[in-house]
Amino acid sequence: xxxxxxxxxxxxxxxxxxxxxxxxxxxxxxxxxxxxxxxxxxxxxxxxxxxxxxxxxxxxxxxxxxxxxxxxxxxxxxxxxxxxxxxxxxxxxxxxxxxxxxxxxxxxxxxxxxxxxxxxxxxxxxxxxxxxxxxxxxxxxxxxxxxxxxxxxxxxxxxxxxxxxxxxxxxxxxxxxxxxxxxxxxxxxxxxxxxxxxxxxxxxxxxxxxxxxxxxxxxxxxxxxxxxxxxxxxxxxxxx
Amino acid sequence: xxxxxxxxxxxxxxxxxxxxxxxxxxxxxxxxxxxxxxxxxxxxxxxxxxxxxxxxxxxxxxxxxxxxxxxxxxxxxxxxxxxxxxxxxxxxxxxxxxxxxxxxxxxxxxxxxxxxxxxxxxxxxxxxxxxxxxxxxxxxxxxxxxxxxxxxxxxxxxxxxxxxxxxxxxxxxxxxxxxxxxxxxxxxxxxxxxxxxxxxxxxxxxxxxxxxxxxxxxxxxxxxxxxxxxxxxxxxxxxxxxxxxxxxxxxxxxxxxxxxxx
Numbered sequence: 001x002x003x004x005x006x007x008x009x010x011x012x013x014x015x016x017x018x019x020x021x022x023x024x025x026x027x028x029x030x031x032x033x034x035x036x037x038x039x040x041x042x043x044x045x046x047x048x049x050x051x052x053x054x055x056x057x058x059x060x061x062x063x064x065x066x067x068x069x070x071x072x073x074x075x076x077x078x079x080x081x082x083x084x085x086x087x088x089x090x091x092x093x094x095x096x097x098x099x100x101x102x103x104x105x106x107x108x109x110x111x112x113x114x115x116x117x118x119x120x121x122x123x124x125x126x127x128x129x130x131x132x133x134x135x136x137x138x139x140x141x142x143x144x145x146x147x148x149x150x151x152x153x154x155x156x157x158x159x160x161x162x163x164x165x166x167x168x169x170x171x172x173x174x175x176x177x178x179x180x181x182x183x184x185x186x187x188x189x190x191x192x193x194x195x196x197x198x199x200x201x202x203x204x205x206x207x208x209x210x211x212x213x214x215x216x217x218x219x220x221x222x223x224x225x226x227x228x229x230x231x232x233x234x235x236x237x238x239x240x
Numbered sequence: 241x242x243x244x245x246x247x248x249x250x251x252x253x254x255x256x257x258x259x260x261x262x263x264x265x266x267x268x269x270x271x272x273x274x275x276x277x278x279x280x281x282x283x284x285x286x287x288x289x290x291x292x293x294x295x296x297x298x299x300x301x302x303x304x305x306x307x308x309x310x311x312x313x314x315x316x317x318x319x320x321x322x323x324x325x326x327x328x329x330x331x332x333x334x335x336x337x338x339x340x341x342x343x344x345x346x347x348x349x350x351x352x353x354x355x356x357x358x359x360x361x362x363x364x365x366x367x368x369x370x371x372x373x374x375x376x377x378x379x380x381x382x383x384x385x386x387x388x389x390x391x392x393x394x395x396x397x398x399x400x401x402x403x404x405x406x407x408x409x410x411x412x413x414x415x416x417x418x419x420x421x422x423x424x425x426x427x428x429x430x431x432x433x434x435x436x437x438x439x440x441x442x443x444x445x446x447x448x449x450x451x452x453x454x455x456x457x458x459x460x461x462x463x464x465x466x467x468x469x470x471x472x473x474x475x476x477x478x479x480x481x482x483x484x485x486x487x488x489x490x491x492x493x494x495x496x497x498x499x500x501x502x
Contacts, residue, residue, distance in 0.1 A: 076403035
């Protein structure tokens with residue numbers, strides 16, 4: 001059974017049609033990317049999953065069940081790291097747990113155990129502004145994963161990083177993912193990132209968005225797949 | 241550590257030196273002018289004479305500083321609490337903003353010269369009218385600082401908290417309120433200076449004691465030296481309160497002053 005199914009989702013916001021029959025699925029322990037041009041409605045898709053907006057039509061199924069009003073299914077990592085600047089790194093990491101009602105002490109203990117895996121050992125007492133972009137992003141990722149929600153939603157997590165740090169972070173995430181295999185849905189407009197990290201890739205058209213292509217990544221032939229995806233993005237997503 | 245400390249105090253010294261020098265220069269010029277021009281001390285007293293008066297009348301000045309300080313602090317505290325309560329209501333009920341802001345803006349357009357005597361007329365010579373006037377002057381800047389501060393919260397942080405299952409109140413407490421703190425302190429620094437001026441002015445209009453009364457009496461008995469002595473005290477008072485807010489800001493916004501990680 002799939003971890004997540006979206007069936008024929010339609011969404012209109014303020015008179016603009018954003019999603020026009022989007023269907024996709026994510027299997028358990030699968031890493032799926034949604035690739036699409038800027039402004040295609042990718043982030044809106046995530047806002048819909050986290051409950052901020054409601055679809056006009058279509059079904060969202062989690063493990064085959066319709067999504068309840070407020071589920072604790074998704075852990076969301078926004079585009080910029082969105083670390084709270086007034087909280088120390090450790091308290092940023094435990095934010096989600098605290099909101100779930102976990103005591104601060106228990107949350108901290110859990111976070112401290114994971115710091116070294118995320119290359120953040122010794123940084124717990126710093127404020128976000130004191131750390132580099134890569135470290136902040138790792139902290140944001142740990143803040144997402146520590147909530148142990150069934151599905152991770154990553155919205156262009158490395159978009160704000162410089163090119164070198166971005167590749168470093170992608171490689172690091174890939175290694176971490178191979179060890180832990182969190183069920184993940186990633187939004188990106190970076191073809192190489194999608195191919196490097198994913199099991200499967202959906203390509204969305206421009207607004208109103210629909211799935212125009214689906215591709216299972218074959219690790220033997222990444223170059224050709226990157227070229228194909230780029231071609232689809234450049235020629236088939238519709239007029240800008 | 242020792243080296244850091246000396247470097248820090250050295251830096252502070254060189255930073256404050258220009259200000260100290262320019263103030264000294266201005267007072268020296270004033271002093272020299274008074275001595276050279278033979279101007280009557282009833283028109284323009286020299287700084288040295290003002291200093292003498294401050295020392296001579298220190299007990300009198302001190303007993304009159306306390307009521308002013310009291311009125312300032314009480315009025316400002318009231319204003320802070322009311323502004324904070326209103327800011328929360330407005331944040332949760334945006335319609336309230338449209339209903340109330342016009343009234344608050346109008347309250348800021350009323351000339352203090354006209355309002356102060358009326359408030360004294362209505363509430364007497366006690367502390368109440370002073371508290372009200374200080375609050376009237378400082379309430380709106382504080383409210384605007386807080387409301388604008390809440391609105392300056394990063395939308396991504398709010399989206400993140402919502403995705404974690406946070407309620408509207410949790411979002412307010414964890415994100416909107418801390419986001420407003422830098423704005424709050426900016427408002428605090430400005431308002432505290434208004435507060436002292438408002439307290440002195442409300443005393444000037446009618447009170448039993450206070451720096452405003454010292455100034456009024458000194459004016460009526462043609463004693464500009466004593467007037468200026470009270471003025472010096474009132475600016476020292478303002479500077480002191482300003483320093484307190486700066487220190488509070490330093491403590492509450494520690495994250496803003498943290499240096500880069502090594």
